[in-house]
Amino acid sequence: xxxxxxxxxxxxxxxxxxxxxxxxxxxxxxxxxxxxxxxxxxxxxxxxxxxxxxxxxxxxxxxxxxxxxxxxxxxxxxxxxxxxxxxxxxxxxxxxxxxxxxxxxxxxxxxxxxxxxxxxxxxxxxxxxxxxxxxxxxxxxxxxxxxxxxxxxxxxxxxxxxxxxxxxxxxxxxxxxxxxxxxxxxxxxxxxxxxxxxxxxxxxxxxxxxxxxxxxxxxxxxxxxxxxxxxxxxxxxxxxxxxxxxxxxxxxxxxxxxxxxxxxxxxxxxxxxxxxxxxxxxxxxxxxxxxxxxxxxxxxxxxxxxxxxxxxxxxxxxxxxxxxxxxxxxxxxxxxxxxxxxxxxxxxxxxxxxxxxxxxxxxxxxxxxxxxxxxxxxxxxxxxxxxxxxxxxxxxxxxxxxxxxxxxxxx
Amino acid sequence: xxxxxxxxxxxxxxxxxxxxxxxxxxxxxxxxxxxxxxxxxxxxxxxxxxxxxxxxxxxxxxxxxxxxxxxxxxxxxxxxxxxxxxxxxxxxxxxxxxxxxxxxxxxxxxxxxxxxxxxxxxxxxxxxxxxxxxxxxxxxxxxxxxxxxxxxxxxxxxxxxxxxxxxxxxxxxxxxxxxxxxxxxxxxxxxxxxxxxxxxxxxxxxxxxxxxxxxxxxxxxxxxxxxxxxxxxxxxxxxxxxxxxxxxxxxxxxxxxxxxxxxxxxxxxxxxxxxxxxxxxxxxxxxxxxxxxxxxxxxxxxxxxxxxxxxxxxxxxxxxxxxxxxxxxxxxxxxxxxxxxxxxxxxxxxxxxxxxxxxxxxxxxxxxxxxxxxxxxxxxxxxxxxxxxxxxxxxxxxxxxxxxxxxxxxxxxxxxxxxxxxxxxxx
Numbered sequence: 001x002x003x004x005x006x007x008x009x010x011x012x013x014x015x016x017x018x019x020x021x022x023x024x025x026x027x028x029x030x031x032x033x034x035x036x037x038x039x040x041x042x043x044x045x046x047x048x049x050x051x052x053x054x055x056x057x058x059x060x061x062x063x064x065x066x067x068x069x070x071x072x073x074x075x076x077x078x079x080x081x082x083x084x085x086x087x088x089x090x091x092x093x094x095x096x097x098x099x100x101x102x103x104x105x106x107x108x109x110x111x112x113x114x115x116x117x118x119x120x121x122x123x124x125x126x127x128x129x130x131x132x133x134x135x136x137x138x139x140x141x142x143x144x145x146x147x148x149x150x151x152x153x154x155x156x157x158x159x160x161x162x163x164x165x166x167x168x169x170x171x172x173x174x175x176x177x178x179x180x181x182x183x184x185x186x187x188x189x190x191x192x193x194x195x196x197x198x199x200x201x202x203x204x205x206x207x208x209x210x211x212x213x214x215x216x217x218x219x220x221x222x223x224x225x226x227x228x229x230x231x232x233x234x235x236x237x238x239x240x241x242x243x244x245x246x247x248x249x250x251x252x253x254x255x256x257x258x259x260x261x262x263x264x265x266x267x268x269x270x271x272x273x274x275x276x277x278x279x280x281x282x283x284x285x286x287x288x289x290x291x292x293x294x295x296x297x298x299x300x301x302x303x304x305x306x307x308x309x310x311x312x313x314x315x316x317x318x319x320x321x322x323x324x325x326x327x328x329x330x331x332x333x334x335x336x337x338x339x340x341x342x343x344x345x346x347x348x349x350x351x352x353x354x355x356x357x358x359x360x361x362x363x364x365x366x367x368x369x370x371x372x373x374x375x376x377x378x379x380x381x382x383x384x385x386x387x388x389x390x391x392x393x394x395x396x397x398x399x400x401x402x403x404x405x406x407x408x409x410x411x
Numbered sequence: 412x413x414x415x416x417x418x419x420x421x422x423x424x425x426x427x428x429x430x431x432x433x434x435x436x437x438x439x440x441x442x443x444x445x446x447x448x449x450x451x452x453x454x455x456x457x458x459x460x461x462x463x464x465x466x467x468x469x470x471x472x473x474x475x476x477x478x479x480x481x482x483x484x485x486x487x488x489x490x491x492x493x494x495x496x497x498x499x500x501x502x503x504x505x506x507x508x509x510x511x512x513x514x515x516x517x518x519x520x521x522x523x524x525x526x527x528x529x530x531x532x533x534x535x536x537x538x539x540x541x542x543x544x545x546x547x548x549x550x551x552x553x554x555x556x557x558x559x560x561x562x563x564x565x566x567x568x569x570x571x572x573x574x575x576x577x578x579x580x581x582x583x584x585x586x587x588x589x590x591x592x593x594x595x596x597x598x599x600x601x602x603x604x605x606x607x608x609x610x611x612x613x614x615x616x617x618x619x620x621x622x623x624x625x626x627x628x629x630x631x632x633x634x635x636x637x638x639x640x641x642x643x644x645x646x647x648x649x650x651x652x653x654x655x656x657x658x659x660x661x662x663x664x665x666x667x668x669x670x671x672x673x674x675x676x677x678x679x680x681x682x683x684x685x686x687x688x689x690x691x692x693x694x695x696x697x698x699x700x701x702x703x704x705x706x707x708x709x710x711x712x713x714x715x716x717x718x719x720x721x722x723x724x725x726x727x728x729x730x731x732x733x734x735x736x737x738x739x740x741x742x743x744x745x746x747x748x749x750x751x752x753x754x755x756x757x758x759x760x761x762x763x764x765x766x767x768x769x770x771x772x773x774x775x776x777x778x779x780x781x782x783x784x785x786x787x788x789x790x791x792x793x794x795x796x797x798x799x800x801x802x803x804x805x806x807x808x809x810x811x812x813x814x815x816x817x818x819x820x821x822x823x824x825x826x827x828x829x830x831x832x833x834x835x836x837x838x
Contacts, residue, residue, distance in 0.1 A: 012829070015830065015833065023832070023837065024727060024837035025727055026729075028729065029727065029728050029729025032728070032730070036829060184584070195465065195466055196466075199468050205466065
């Protein structure tokens with residue numbers, strides 16, 4: 001396996017509070033803004049780009065539009081005949097597109113790849129959207145005829161924790177509260193102006209209604225329209241780029257390591273398969289350990305910040321022990337001790353995560369990578385974790401079916 | 412010296428402004444008294460605040476009361492009293508007189524008015540009251556529109572102005588725009604000059620065509636006449652009359668009320684609140700428009716003009732600069748009208764710098780209030796999209812509009828362009 005470094009040169013996130021259907025915009029308008037923004041912030045010229053990769057789950061369903069990669073060609077005359085393609089692995093689409101980009105760069109096929117993650121979801125009502133998202137699980141077995149299949153499945157994740165270790169829902173409420181609180185500091189977060197406090201997250205009411213099982217409205221990530229563009233580059237390109245931009249290459253974040261695993265798509269089978277494991281989702285744990293190993297990291301305490309996949313509070317609860325912040329089943333301790341808060345020992349989701357910042361499915365993996373980039377370059381503004389040098393992302397597709405963990409860092 | 416705000420009393424808490432503003436305070440864990448003429452009214456306000464927060468939890472921070480029974484109790488500990496009662500000088504003055512005796516020496520009193528003269532409102536009150544008195548003009552709904560203009564009188568304690576600016580920004584997460592104590596402040600002054608000019612077009616082009624030409628694709632969330640239906644034509648009239656009486660500038664004659672609007676008001680066609688204004692829904696959600704000549708409603712015909720459709724298509728694809736290139740170069744009377752409105756917006760806004768906001772703020776204050784208060788594309792963005800200062804000066808000269816002495820450069824023009832797509836709706 002080649003070991004040439006792959007760098008992340010920066011990028012741009014659209015404002016996740018926007019409703020692009022209300023603005024009567026085509027999904028390509030969002031992609032265009034992501035490209036133009038990424039290009040502006042990185043000072044990358046269009047002619048320097050070797051290929052464009054697009055990550056997206058379900059534009060066919062939400063927007064009646066497939067073949068999104070082809071839209072890039074019209075963004076700039078220099079893109080005429082540019083190689084492009086689209087990647088899909090449910091909510092992990094952004095991360096698998098990044099993995100593919102890394103492979104192309106390490107194989108010395110391309111030096112600079114534009115990666116855009118995008119999803120437009122507010123085109124349909126929540127029930128229909130929930131049904132579309134069911135295609136990320138085993139639709140026929142797990143979702144057909146169920147109003148909100150994913151809250152049900154991630155409710156079961158909480159139930160499994162409860163069965164094995166015990167789970168008090170007040171810790172899930174705390175996870176929600178922290179993510180919303182962090183999102184208030186993020187100018188691109190969907191919920192930055194929404195009301196939230198711990199009591200609200202802990203209380204069922206006319207607005208915080210049960211969605212499915214133990215999952216309430218405040219336990220859920222958002223239905224979001226959003227796109228994120230980032231640039232991934234070879235060592236050769238980055239050296240020239242650093243020289244031209246007069247930047248110390250040591251200050252440019254590299255993809256230090258990654259792990260990529262896939263579990264059985266059916267949630268019940270995942271749980272049955274993990275009966276003998278200390279971890280509820282050992283395949284997810286494996287992706288994290290692979291990432292640690294490839295980045296030469298001993299454990300999570302060598303990280304400064306984590307951006308994890310909190311599609312529901314239960315999935316963040318899972319991430320806490322799977323990253324190794326606590327022993328399996330003891331995630332509540334890290335929550336109780338304030339470890340995961342923005343000023344804690346290992347902050348999780350200073351951006352607000354999927355619950356606070358938003359979850360445009362195909363864009364989430366790229367958004368996490370961009371936030372990792374911002375953290376380790378000290379450019380995250382009000383949600384900066386001071387002095388962060390190493391960041392991890394965990395992006396899961398389906399019910400932790402496709403798992404991708406990246407470690408991003410500077411010297 | 413004002414040190415902190417923990418307890419607040421809202422007067423006029425049954426109304427939209429009072430209840431939703433009070434709700435924002437309760438969301439930030441301040442203790443808020445919702446006061447209204449009747450207890451029932453205050454409770455109605457509480458329901459609105461809960462719906463805005465989408466949480467019943469905030470009701471723990473809200474106590475409802477009425478003026479007769481609870482004024483003394485609510486005001487004796489209040490650090491801040493927000494007055495949001497009807498836009499009527501006498502009603503407000505009467506209420507101030509009534510509350511004065513209950514206030515602590517350092518209770519801050521702010522009115523949510525942007526149109527009634529602050530000095531006249533505070534006339535007859537003690538020096539202490541006047542030192543603690545200012546305007547905090549929230550935009551509606553405050554859960555979504557974050558702009559808040561703040562204005563002081565000559566007698567307001569200077570420290571209080573700075574304290575409130577900081578409080579509104581850090582505690583209430585407002586986009587704070589310090590404005591001069593002048594009728595309409597910045598936002599309504601600029602917006603209603605434009606509204607006034609647009610209502611004049613209706614006589615010649617009809618309501619449907621007017622809203623089509625100056626539609627959301629020109630940099631606003633809603634078409635202008637639909638916005639006036641939301642505001643209410645009676646309110647529109649009051650604001651125009653107030654701006655006419657209390658301001659003076661190069662376009663002052665623009666603050667006029669076309670005769671047909673008076674007729675509409677006389678006939679109870681006030682807008683959304685009477686289910687008929689410029690727009691009226693027919694059966695099956697079909698729209699009809701008010702015809703200023705016949706006084707009747709005519710069914711929508713859905714205009715179709717080449718350059719408008721072309722610009723909308725470009726906006727649909729996120730090509731905002733290209734859309735403005737089309738608007739800038741299109742020929743014909745309709746294109747001239749669109750450019751008239753855009754150029755008037757620029758000229759009027761830039762020429763108000765120094766009059767409604769401090770010179771040192773440049774265009775930033777007006778930019779902020781138009782975007783965070785009205786969700787209109789800020790004037791400096793329109794300047795950029797029309798090709799920048801030199802191009803715009805030529806356009807203003809051609810249209811006989813006053814060229815501002817200085818075009819303050821925007822700090823981050825390209826960034827602003829990147830984030831600006833949200834102001835342009837492809838409709």
